[in-house]
Amino acid sequence: MTLYQPFLDHAIAYLHDRLPDLQPYPIPIGFESKSAIVGKGKHENEVVTTSYGYQSSKLRQIRAAHVQGGSSLQVLNFVIFPKLNYDLPFFGADLVTLPGGHLIALDMQPLFRDRPKYQAKYTKPILPIFETYQPHLPWGGDFPEEASQFFSPAFLWTRPQQNEVVETHVFSAFKDYLEAYLDFCDRATPVTDSEQLAEIEASQLRYLRYRAEKDPARGMFTRFYGAEWTEEYIHGFLFDLEKHMVKA
Numbered sequence: 001m002t003l004y005q006p007f008l009d010h011a012i013a014y015l016h017d018r019l020p021d022l023q024p025y026p027i028p029i030g031f032e033s034k035s036a037i038v039g040k041g042k043h044e045n046e047v048v049t050t051s052y053g054y055q056s057s058k059l060r061q062i063r064a065a066h067v068q069g070g071s072s073l074q075v076l077n078f079v080i081f082p083k084l085n086y087d088l089p090f091f092g093a094d095l096v097t098l099p100g101g102h103l104i105a106l107d108m109q110p111l112f113r114d115r116p117k118y119q120a121k122y123t124k125p126i127l128p129i130f131e132t133y134q135p136h137l138p139w140g141g142d143f144p145e146e147a148s149q150f151f152s153p154a155f156l157w158t159r160p161q162q163n164e165v166v167e168t169h170v171f172s173a174f175k176d177y178l179e180a181y182l183d184f185c186d187r188a189t190p191v192t193d194s195e196q197l198a199e200i201e202a203s204q205l206r207y208l209r210y211r212a213e214k215d216p217a218r219g220m221f222t223r224f225y226g227a228e229w230t231e232e233y234i235h236g237f238l239f240d241l242e243k244h245m246v247k248a
């Protein structure tokens with residue numbers, strides 16, 4: 001029962017296809033794979049979290065965390081962080097299956113959400129894809145208000161009840177968004193203007209800090225693997241920009 005394995009397999013194969021300069025991204029020792037036995041009696045389950053990392057000339061970090069803990073605990077969190085000298089959005093997928101059902105977040109998260117020129121460049125082209133899926137993947141309701149600044153108008157946020165919806169429409173949307181994202185990458189040219197570079201850096205940091213601080217998986221990881229492992233995983237791998245900036 002690994003609902004999101006095909007998503008991960010597709011993403012890795014497709015990245016290799018599209019990015020001839022794809023390289024591994026180092027995963028800190030102890031974080032490639034982590035496992036714990038959770039629950040008691042017939043609810044006892046092994047929960048395994050595996051990590052994947054890549055990079056390319058334009059993309060600082062492409063990383064995935066895959067959590068597999070039986071049919072009612074599956075997560076694929078997949079994010080692409082562009083280098084700081086590109087104005088590219090983030091590719092963000094949070095695909096979550098819990099006992100209550102599925103929770104799907106898929107978007108190209110903008111650096112400058114409210115700038116019309118930025119929207120025209122990075123949101124308008126994906127609106128037709130968004131609209132194709134909207135009838136099958138309706139708005140998922142309740143959403144943290146403070147998070148909305150980080151999402152584009154093409155944000156797919158949905159809570160399907162059936163696995164089949166995930167296997168068909170969500171999988172197809174994931175592939176289409178990733179394709180469109182790599183199309184943006186192909187076209188992206190380096191930013192050299194120092195004022196613009198400063199804005200990009202500030203926006204990336206704002207996003208990173210928010211996600212590291214509010215990581216909705218923190219509670220789950222802490223229960224499974226302890227606080228020390230979890231904080232190191234969040235700041236040392238999942239959202240690691242600041243750590244690397246200090247070194248630079």
Ligand code: DBV
Nearest residue numbers: 065075077092094096105144147150211215216217220238
């Ligand atoms: N989410 C992550 C990482 C995860 C992860 C790194 C590796 O950012 C999993 C694991 N997301 C995860 C889990 C849950 C969610 C929920 C386990 C369920 C938490 C629970 O119910 O116990 C989008 N993910 C969510 C929610 C949102 C997102 C909005 C619901 C949380 C809530 O209702 O409070 N993706 C998430 C998000 C941003 C994003 C907030 C913000 C920029 O990109």
